[in-house]
Amino acid sequence: MRTPLVAGNWKMNGSREANRALVSALKGSLGDIQGVDVAVCPPAVYLAEIATDLSGSVIALGAQDCSDQEKGAYTGELSGPMLAEVGCRYVIVGHSERRERQNESSAWVAAKFVAAQSAGLIPILCVGEQKVDRESGRTENVVAEQLDAVLDAAGVEAFERAVIAYEPVWAIGTGLTATPEQAQEVHAFIRNRVASRDPRVAADLRILYGGSMKAENAAGLLALDDIDGGLIGGASLDAAAFTAIANAAGERVVA
Numbered sequence: 001m002r003t004p005l006v007a008g009n010w011k012m013n014g015s016r017e018a019n020r021a022l023v024s025a026l027k028g029s030l031g032d033i034q035g036v037d038v039a040v041c042p043p044a045v046y047l048a049e050i051a052t053d054l055s056g057s058v059i060a061l062g063a064q065d066c067s068d069q070e071k072g073a074y075t076g077e078l079s080g081p082m083l084a085e086v087g088c089r090y091v092i093v094g095h096s097e098r099r100e101r102q103n104e105s106s107a108w109v110a111a112k113f114v115a116a117q118s119a120g121l122i123p124i125l126c127v128g129e130q131k132v133d134r135e136s137g138r139t140e141n142v143v144a145e146q147l148d149a150v151l152d153a154a155g156v157e158a159f160e161r162a163v164i165a166y167e168p169v170w171a172i173g174t175g176l177t178a179t180p181e182q183a184q185e186v187h188a189f190i191r192n193r194v195a196s197r198d199p200r201v202a203a204d205l206r207i208l209y210g211g212s213m214k215a216e217n218a219a220g221l222l223a224l225d226d227i228d229g230g231l232i233g234g235a236s237l238d239a240a241a242f243t244a245i246a247n248a249a250g251e252r253v254v255a
């Protein structure tokens, strides 16, 4: 059975005051939610504080990135063990904003994935195509390259303790959303690709959709067979919108 996951990627947003208000609202609105796992991924500087605020709640904590190294002379980086120590359960790796701005290659993302798991974290591996890839019919090639790099480095069994987020880059923060058909097609492609290495791992693997998911379009996307939750950017900063998405996911449990 795949329990859906709805994770909020706050990106570089927030302040102590704004975070306190958001966390408090989410604890109130999500307090007794069932049938869905929920997580928030705030900026790293606030993680320890938010871990304390979240203690005793159903909301798990995640980070937005981690180093591929465990410790040492890596100025500005944060290791998996550090993130685990301050209370993180999840960590996003390979978000398209980092692949683009920090030039993270698929091999580097794979190394981060392995390092995160070594620290006991659950990686949320982001994959997805640019607009130009979709328009030139290369969506599956791009997603396959990003996914295979991690399958080769970590082994398919590693996906027993990982989550994938399919995030078409052209839909992130743009207000454009993949249609349910477009999303389902790529989600099924991802699951089949993992299944070609191990069908059992693929059947249990949670594949989230990310890209302008909102309260208004969540139910249509979450109703699809291979969509097991969402990675939510903009809408995760609005407690009512994030709660509505989590509620929509909670109504669906895949046997």
Ligand code: PEP
Binding pocket: 009, 167, 171, 172, 173, 174, 175, 210, 211, 212, 213, 231, 232, 233, 234, 235
């Ligand atoms: C994201 O950044 O992971 C994301 C899906 O953003 P948005 O929901 O704002 O498109």
